[in-house]
Amino acid sequence: MSGLPDLESLRLLVLVGELGSIGRAATELGTTQPAASKRMASLERQLRLVLVDRTRRGSRLTPAGQVVSDWARKVLDEVDGLLTGAEALRSERDAELRVAASLTVAEHLAPGWIGQLRRAEPGLYVGLQVTNSTAVLELVRSGEVDLGFVESPNLPADLSYRRVAADRLAVVVPPGHPWARRRRPVRMVELAATPLVVREPGSGTRETLEKALARAGGGPAQPLLELGSTTAVRSAVVAGVGPAVLSVLAVGADLADGRLVEVSVEDIDLRRALCAVWPGGRRLVGPAAALLDIARRAGP
Amino acid sequence: MSGLPDLESLRLLVLVGELGSIGRAATELGTTQPAASKRMASLERQLRLVLVDRTRRGSRLTPAGQVVSDWARKVLDEVDGLLTGAEALRSERDAELRVAASLTVAEHLAPGWIGQLRRAEPGLYVGLQVTNSTAVLELVRSGEVDLGFVESPNLPADLSYRRVAADRLAVVVPPGHPWARRRRPVRMVELAATPLVVREPGSGTRETLEKALARAGGGPAQPLLELGSTTAVRSAVVAGVGPAVLSVLAVGADLADGRLVEVSVEDIDLRRALCAVWPGGRRLVGPAAALLDIARRAGP
DNA sequence: TGGGGTCATAACCTCATCGCATGAGTGGGT
């Protein structure tokens, strides 16, 4: 019943739309025209939709094909991010530009930034290391990486830093939860008293939450369930286990399509800055400066 | 050199992370453990990364696996949107809820909304028809669809409508373009005098642009190249043909990762509302009301 | 020390896909 489509076929569809010919799209992909023709037919059979209008001189996308092609392009963009990120992870050592990022930045922002940098300077090898915020600071200090990205609000004075993007933690519940129907914001004390699905202590998200609760005068959060990854927490919330507090970067898509609902909370500030960090005093040059520039522009 | 990964393998990776076992992930996918084991090994070989930590009792994702799994989840979310949209396109006729949407809404928002509705009411068959804004209004008026979504700002009085989301046209150029380095906004007359890559006359985007130029007291746009689809325009801009004016919904990802650069323009308002439309006077009930509600909540 | 887990390996098989060659239809050039 599932039947996931083939990424090659999706790329072919996009290319057919751009080039106006199945054969030309085939050569662009380094394959032959009959193979491409069959792939298209197979994709159409799978989706049970007519996607291309085959005329005797060229092919055009049908209206349905246009729309599906756009959806396919979004898929391929995400795949591109995955491949870019994977390559950066791979060349962690002996890369020309070594970057360390905390999980939130690495998951949601780093592949885009690195991809843009590599489009500007093709052939540049970027190495990405993913750890927690304190480890990132240590890597920067020891010179093992040229540039770091952290979400932690407490930055030591011996390092230079610059804010590059904003993040915000959101209280999220599944659509069926009583809080989802509330019209008034949840009170801060109510949040502090409610058992939450949380990350383990020491993670950036958990720390930000605890700190914000303390700053607002509340007690520590009540753990309902403690999980080791953001996605695990997310899945637990979607499954209805209970509310959680997660980065909007992590649950943006879920909020947009309604798998999760955000609940506003009174009297509490859950914003946090995402900062670039590099060895103190030094001025960034070369690719490190370029990446910082890209990150600054990309974030609002 | 490209080597696109396999979607089944990505789903497997996500599932391994969630279930903590290759074998259990395999049964979840309806396959066998050796097959899944081989798939994982193959994915790791392709990405040249160690993604899972195989212990004798279960498997956990490595840090790299965590991150890749999150990227994979994004890919799969987009694929889910594609499949949801394709199913809706397919059941255009004889669906329980018939929806028509203009291209911008259909491309970027409709799959998410429909997906959410189908999660809330499983088994509901939704039919989606994609045309231009004026045709949507006609379909609503004739009763061929229950609900329509348009981007056009001029709504006839015989239909009920409600604003559900916002869109904005952006002037975009490739990173190398002189406008990309400008610090001052481009003057409106400058924009009107510059040849642009545009959609064909009659498309919603083209009309909004012309109307905004006229409202600001400028002449009509100078077509540099006229193309039949938003993505064709986008590709032309990326390829450096010239500036274009496109919906931020269409180029959001490109702006975020720097394939395109937005140029601000003085004295011109390129915002537009996206509206739901239904037969006048009538009150929406059942799935149509639910979908409208979802759309209202999703768009800010 | 045996049983219930887990994952990896080996051998075999099936079938989807590929490439080549070919057919068929249209449009433009001569």
Place this chain on the structure above:
DNA sequence: ACCCACTCATGCGATGAGGTTATGACCCCA
């Protein structure tokens, strides 16, 4: 009027990626 250039679809072997079954190695716990 004719033919060439260009497009896409189809038929036919051959290849190989991926699936299943069976088995082995290892760890934890009783």
